[in-house]
Amino acid sequence: MHTTVGIIGAGPAGLLLARLLHRAGIDSVVLESRDRDYVEQRQRAGILEQATVDALRAAGAGGRLDAEGIPHDGIELRHGGRATRIDFPGLTGGRRVWVYAQTEVVKDLVALQLAEGGPLHFEAEVTAVHGADTDRPTIRYTHQGRERILSCDYVVGCDGFHGVTRQAVPAAERRTHERVYPYSWLGILADAPPVYDELIYAHSERGFALASMRSPSVSRLYLQVPNGTDPADWPDERIWDELDARLALRDTAGARLHRGPVTQKSVLPMRSSVTEPMRWGRVFLAGDAAHIVPPTGAKGLNLAAADVIVLARAFAHHRATGSTELLDAYSDTCLRRVWRAEHFSYFMTTTLHTDPGQSGFETRLQLSQLDRIADSRHAATELAENYTGLPLDPV
Template sequence: MRTQVAIIGAGPAGMLLAHLLAAENIEAIVLERRDRHYVEGRVRAGVLEQVTVDLMRRLKLSSRLDQDGLVHSGTNLSLDGQIIHIDLANLTGGSTVTVYGQQEVMRDLFDAAEPRGVHVIWDADETMLHDVDSERPFLTWKKNGTEHRLDCDFVAGCDGFHGPSRMAIPNNVLKTFERVYPFGWLGILADVPPAGHELIYANHERGFALASMRSATRSRYYIQCSLNDRVEDWPDERFWDEACLRLGRDVATKVTRGPSFEKSIAPLRSFVSEPMRWGRLFLAGDAAHIVPPTGAKGLNLAASDVIMLSQALREFYRDHSSAGIDSYSERALSRVWKAERFSWWFTSITHRFPNMDGFDRRIQMAELDYIRGSITAQRSLAENYVGLPLETI
């Protein structure tokens, strides 16, 4: 079996890239270790930057997004219950974000795959990369006990943090940078209307909380928790009590409580691997970088990665130029590190860290108070929150 681009991973990065390449008539095959039901069912972020929304429209995959997505022209910070409103649209010249769950994005990508000739091989186990530093790379995998081989021109590693792609880069080439945070996010989904029409990021003396949503009838709430906590430690009543306390009295009066149908604890980390290209292998999405969920950059970074990568591959096949593939890693990492900086900063001003003393707490409060009173500070926050402009070729 042969193709031009072999894509490992059918998550957002892999499927967006597959659709982009199909639009350019570049052959691609996607290998996915799990089945569609598993990939589509993973509960992930739901805030899309304009770059990602524009990409879905460019691919003509936005009919449900345009109908059901919740466009937000602002967001909110809360300091011990006092709301600071950030007017995203006015501060950025009209930019907004759209709330539309990653599960819905994946459904749109999968539904359109077969009609557009996007080939996905499900349940591809034990995928291995071979000769990616040569001009004839290939992949092997097993399915139903039988080993298969796929020869290709390039490999796109879109297989997440634990996938094999990053591991194929030699240790003397690969550099990794990591910051592990000493807390997690306990999140729930409930079929109740949201507390407001925009997100609320709360800094409270007891820890961080976030009031979010997936639709007008489905809410997503988070609270900062210990890494030693278990889901079983947090029955719904305890969660709602704690979330309402941290969000503040005014917001709490607007919270509709209800039974959760999904509850999980996620650790937080910042992670970047360099380079994002080695030989004929390119990394994209979580295979190359992880951001804490504060600021919702994960899926959006994956989208910007594959936009740049698809441009580079189009240049290679259409114009017979390697300039794009040679500069891919540098271009992508420039945007990645800016998103990492913002996510780290946003996390640092909204969470309670172990061993914080009175000085540290006052610094947080001063930072948020500065944002409250400074249009310049609000504009910087807004520009990063909606997503920095993506240069195009």
């Protein structure tokens, strides 16, 4: 079998790329190691930037997002007992974000791909990518009990940090920059209405907390916990009590969280990672295969979407003109945005979390920075512009 673009991984990056290529008249094959149910139930991000929403709409995948997604025009920061709302449209000239879970994005894109797009094979485990530096790279995979080979003009790895595609870049040519944070997030899904109509990010002496949502009746909530925490050590009532304590305000007890059945509980380690270059020969890396950000800045899914938007434009340009200029520039183009998002995610993470070895001096620096955001339009604008996502460069 041969295709123009072989895509490894049916997460939001791989599926959006396949959809954009289909709309541009470029054939592709998507290979996913997991089954469809697993892919469509995998809980991940829930915040979509303006550029991501625009891309999904342009790809024909915006119908349910527009009907069910929750637009947000700001976030609330809480620190030192005070609350500050960051007004996104007012500070950015109209940009906003949407709450729409990654699971729903994936469901929408899977349905479109199966109905209109090229082949999408679930339970197709890729074992190797060969010939990255040739004009006909191949993907070796197992599907329905048989080993198969897919030859491609190009291969795009959307298969995550531990996927096969990164290994196609020679170790001597691959550089990975990493930071591991000394804390994790304990996250829960609960059948309970959100306490506030926007996200709340809280810095407290007890540690970070985040009150988010998945719908008007489902809350998504997080607590900073030590690395290695076992979720079983946190009974539901302990989680709710700790969330209430960390989200409390000085002048009022603040609205207590609406408590309800906890339907999911997990611990998420925090780390940052960037692999350079994002292209080697005819193999491209996108999404988590190339970079990971801590979730504090809501950048993971949006960075992945930005990668494949840039890549789809480059493939369309190549098809229309025969020029490889944009394909050749892919890594440099994406890495500029990646490092900006990495820096913002690092800033949000280190400003809002309490390091286990943190001194009083360092805590006062965090509070000073948060006071600056609360009191300075310039500082609030910088946060709002980065949170809502910098516009993609025009072609």
